[in-house]
Each structure stands twice: as structure tokens, then as C-alpha cells.
Amino acid sequence: MDKTNETSHSRVGQPVSAYLPLNYLPNRHHGDFWNPYHRDMDVEDFNKRKFLQRLGAHIARVRKSKGYSQDRVCLEAELSRGALSKIESGKVEPKISTLALVAITIDVPLRRLTDVEF
Secondary structure (H helix, E strand, C coil): CCCHHCCCCCCCCCCHHHCCCCCCCCCCCCCCCCCCCCCCCHHHHHHHHHHHHHHHHHHHHHHHHHHCCCHHHHHHHHHHHHHHHHHHHHCCCCCCHHHHHHHHCCCCCCCHCCCCCC
């Protein structure tokens, strides 16, 4: 068998842009891959503190809409009351596993709990 046929489809030596679609090229601002759902926002425009406050307020609204008190969520999810209070007030950045635990406890999909505009 001719070796040129075996390697004719090889991407060795080609730039990444030669074989990836344009929407997979790195973002010019911070190196993440392009996300078709991402609005035009520069990294400099992102305010982490405000985002965490919006996320926390949203989590509290969802929790209340499902009829759960903070105490009930903490008891069922085995979280400290202080931890949930800090998350809902935007004072801490919650781990995704903690958010998943809260979502399971109040019986909502994780994506509903994290569906916050930034």
C-alpha cells in the first residue's frame, strides 16, 4: 500500500484554522472558544460581584417560588444556613456541585437555577 495515501488525510503541520469551523476559533479576548449564545461583551465589561448578586437573587426567587425556606433547603441538602445565605446574597461564588445539590433539593433543573442574564 502506498504510504502517501495513508497520510493524505493527516492534519499534521496544518494550522488549527485549516480544519476547524470558524465558530471554534479562539475568542480574541480571553482564549475561550466562541459560543453562539454569548452576547457581544468584553471581559472588561463583566462585573463578577454584580453577576454573583444577580445569580444569588435568582436562586432565592426560584427557591421561594417552589415553596422552600432557606432552613428547609439547608436541612434537606445538608448545607449550612450561612452557606446558602451567602450564595443568595452574592457574597460567595458557589461551586457547581453546590448549585446542583440545591437544584435537586428544590426539584428544578440546574439550568433553571443558573439561567441568569449577564
